[in-house]
Amino acid sequence: MTTPSDAATPVDAMLAAANAMDEHTLRAGLRDAARDLGVNVAVIDVVLPFLNAVGRAWERGDCSVASEHFASQVVRSWLTGAALADVDAASTATDPIVLACPPGERHDLGLLCFHVLLVRSGVPSRFLGSDTPLPGLADVCRVVGASGVIVAATRRRVFEAHGGALRVLARHYPLSIGGAGADAEVAEHVGATLLPSDMRRSLAQVVRWHSGDATGVNVSA
Ligand code: B12
Incomplete structure (x- = not known):
């Protein structure tokens, strides 16, 4: 299984973190993407591809329903919290x-x-x-x-x-x-x-x- 540290892209790292139920690394991926790209580009180029990657992994049986729920909840809390904190x-x-x-x-x-x-x-x-x-x-x-x-x-x-x-x-x-x-x-x-x-x-x-x-x-x- 891919671990967050040997993942090729930020989306891969976040997917590995979701599978490992590693909330700290998943939140760090969102925070770093927003810092490096700006929130809107991070939403379009990292968050949406991440959600799609979770969906595809779930369809292949490579991501459990529990991991999908976990990933969805962490993303939701970031979108409603940090992503809107300054607006x-x-x-x-x-x-x-x-x-x-x-x-x-x-x-x-x-x-x-x-x-x-x-x-x-x-x-x-x-x-x-x-x-x-x-x-x-x-x-x-x-x-x-x-x-x-x-x-x-x-x-x-x-x-x-x-x-x-x-x-x-x-x-x-x-x-x-x-x-x-x-x-x-x-x-x-x-x-x-x-x-x-x-x-x-x-x-x-x-x-x-x-x-x-x-x-x-x-x-x-
Ligand atoms: C997460 C998920 C859930 C979560 C939803 C969490 C949430 N609050 O959003 C939960 C667990 C609740 C769920 C439930 C169900 N799900 Co579901 N789910 C998914 C999953 C894994 C990911 C969906 C997702 O968020 N994708 C990320 C979004 C952003 O991507 P997207 O939908 O492709 O959208 C793209 C564009 O359309 C666009 N877009 C999306 N929204 C909007 C809005 C606007 C305004 C614009 C401009 C663009 C836009 O942006 C994206 C571009 O990247 C998909 C699998 C998959 N491959 O997508 C199944 C999937 C969508 N689910 C499916 C099904 C069948 C269900 C259930 C019926 C399962 C069941 N038997 O209970 C229930 C339905 C419940 C209901 N009444 O709605 C099917 C739908 C099949 C179909 N087309 O009929 C899918 C495709 C899985 C599958 N292959 O069977 N699900």
């Missing part, structure tokens, strides 16, 4: 974009990564996380005066199952969808704009839209 003003600004996964969707780490990228790029964002009731999502949008909504799911059928409620939401707020379950057809079905799975491109698209550049998110799509 309070931006994250509490008005007219935020509201981010949520629909009922039945527990895979929310990709969306949480996107939340961090948005906030650190100066786009106010509120992250509601997994399994969010859609009436509750609409209530939050009203209370915070949402400028837009982003809904993510890993499986296409999650969007389809909530097509009616999402179409209603899209009549009131610019709605975008992302994640592995999102495609052009289901986006059209729910009245949303499709965000590319490449987070650099999605981030650029949403930042342009938020700054009022019409070449960003096509809110009327």
Whole structure:
């Protein structure tokens, strides 16, 4: 088995640390990546590849469910803690974009990564996380005066199952969808704009839209 010290890349080292339940080394990998690359580049070039590596290892049987849970929790705590520690003003600004996964969707780490990228790029964002009731999502949008909504799911059928409620939401707020379950057809079905799975491109698209550049998110799509 690869150990953290003989791993070829930071992602390999973090995967070895996850398998060994070595929280100190896993957190050090996240901290060093953020210090060397900046938080946003670390999220895109280290955290997302790490989560994908954990997923592939889990599918091959090279990473236990317990290690996957451990890795997910350490990453989550870093994303909600250290990764946002210095951006309070931006994250509490008005007219935020509201981010949520629909009922039945527990895979929310990709969306949480996107939340961090948005906030650190100066786009106010509120992250509601997994399994969010859609009436509750609409209530939050009203209370915070949402400028837009982003809904993510890993499986296409999650969007389809909530097509009616999402179409209603899209009549009131610019709605975008992302994640592995999102495609052009289901986006059209729910009245949303499709965000590319490449987070650099999605981030650029949403930042342009938020700054009022019409070449960003096509809110009327
Ligand atoms: C971690 C994990 C879990 C965790 C979720 C932890 C969490 N809070 O997120 C837990 C244990 C809860 C879980 C549960 C289940 N899981 Co699961 N899970 C995974 C795993 C191992 C990793 C997923 C992950 O976080 N990947 C990292 C993300 C960031 O990568 P990604 O999803 O590929 O996303 C890319 C892009 O789509 C984009 N992106 C993602 N989100 C967003 C959002 C926006 C806005 C944008 C712009 C882009 C974007 O960024 C990524 C680019 O690198 C995958 C295996 C895998 N190979 O992915 C299975 C997987 C997703 N799970 C799967 C399944 C089947 C389940 C369960 C049904 C298992 C069960 N029988 O209970 C349940 C479903 C629970 C539910 N109701 O949702 C299947 C889905 C298959 C399918 N498409 O139908 C997978 C693919 C495993 C498999 N091969 O079978 N799972």
